[in-house]
Amino acid sequence: MTTIAFIGDVHGCVLHALGALVALQRHRGIRLDAAIQVGDLGAYPTPDRLDGPSRRFAAENPAQADFFRLLDPSPQLSSAVSLALAQVPRVLFVSGNHEDFEWLTSLHQAEGANVVPVDPSGAFRHVACGHKTVIAGQRTAFLGRIESAGYMDLDTAEYANLLAAEPGSVDILVTHDGPHGMCQDWHGRAEGSVKLARLIEHLQPRLHVSGHYHHENGPRRYGRTLSYALAELVYPKTSRRRPERANPEQQVARGSIGLLDTETYAFEYVHDGWLAEVSGDHFDLGGFVSPAGNG
Numbered sequence: 001m002t003t004i005a006f007i008g009d010v011h012g013c014v015l016h017a018l019g020a021l022v023a024l025q026r027h028r029g030i031r032l033d034a035a036i037q038v039g040d041l042g043a044y045p046t047p048d049r050l051d052g053p054s055r056r057f058a059a060e061n062p063a064q065a066d067f068f069r070l071l072d073p074s075p076q077l078s079s080a081v082s083l084a085l086a087q088v089p090r091v092l093f094v095s096g097n098h099e100d101f102e103w104l105t106s107l108h109q110a111e112g113a114n115v116v117p118v119d120p121s122g123a124f125r126h127v128a129c130g131h132k133t134v135i136a137g138q139r140t141a142f143l144g145r146i147e148s149a150g151y152m153d154l155d156t157a158e159y160a161n162l163l164a165a166e167p168g169s170v171d172i173l174v175t176h177d178g179p180h181g182m183c184q185d186w187h188g189r190a191e192g193s194v195k196l197a198r199l200i201e202h203l204q205p206r207l208h209v210s211g212h213y214h215h216e217n218g219p220r221r222y223g224r225t226l227s228y229a230l231a232e233l234v235y236p237k238t239s240r241r242r243p244e245r246a247n248p249e250q251q252v253a254r255g256s257i258g259l260l261d262t263e264t265y266a267f268e269y270v271h272d273g274w275l276a277e278v279s280g281d282h283f284d285l286g287g288f289v290s291p292a293g294n295g
Contacts, residue, residue, distance in 0.1 A: 008230030039096030039176030095144030130158025
């Protein structure tokens with residue numbers, strides 16, 4: 001069986017993400033062939049570059065600052081990440097609406113590549129918007145950001161390139177935003193991107209996976225395409241609007257990870273109870289992935 005794991009919005013909790021992949025393999029007795037994160041990894045080069053909402057949430061949820069620990073790791077953390085990467089694939093991710101786009105662009109320009117590592121270990125690798133590649137045998141296309149006028153808007157040129165691609169030429173489409181009408185906001189208005197709905201209807205990939213709305217949503221069918229949205233990986237400690245999502249223990253959420261069997265194209269939201277093992281303001285990745293932690 002060839003399998004791809006998909007991870008919902010991480011918002012800086014990168015150690016939880018690596019731990020969750022290790023736990024997924026450990027408890028399911030599988031070996032992942034690829035891992036893809038659907039945006040809002042929380043990729044900023046320094047804390048002072050965080051946008052306002054990200055800064056506020058990181059102040060209340062310490063694990064959201066783990067991305068900065070990954071950028072400048074202690075010897076102990078470097079060892080822990082190396083142990084994790086010996087077990088699980090490196091994670092490809094697309095831009096969300098909470099990333100430093102200028103910094104990510106500079107990494108691509110420096111490398112002259114469509115896929116670039118963002119941390120010293122190469123645990124997380126950013127995929128340029130519009131890039132198409134083969135992952136675990138599947139023709140996969142990436143389009144980040146959201147449909148929103150201004151700084152966060154979908155890349156116009158890359159959107160047009162994908163819209164010009166031959167229908168059926170993509171097996172998996174990975175986006176951050178979702179298609180229009182997938183859910184409603186607090187005022188009962190339809191959310192999602194009209195442009196992405198049009199793109200899905202044109203490309204007709206077998207699978208579409210997205211994030212952004214922080215809750216499990218799917219499957220939804222668009223012609224031959226089955227579309228799924230993932231929950232946020234680690235919900236904040238408190239939630240005024242969604243008290244049922246309050247997460248004081250900082251546990252990985254059910255529905256924040258999806259698993260695809262590329263042979264059958266069966267897609268599963270992971271709801272397993274062991275997700276709660278990956279938790280805490282200061283998740284001990286080293287202890288979790290070590291041989292002793294495997295006991």
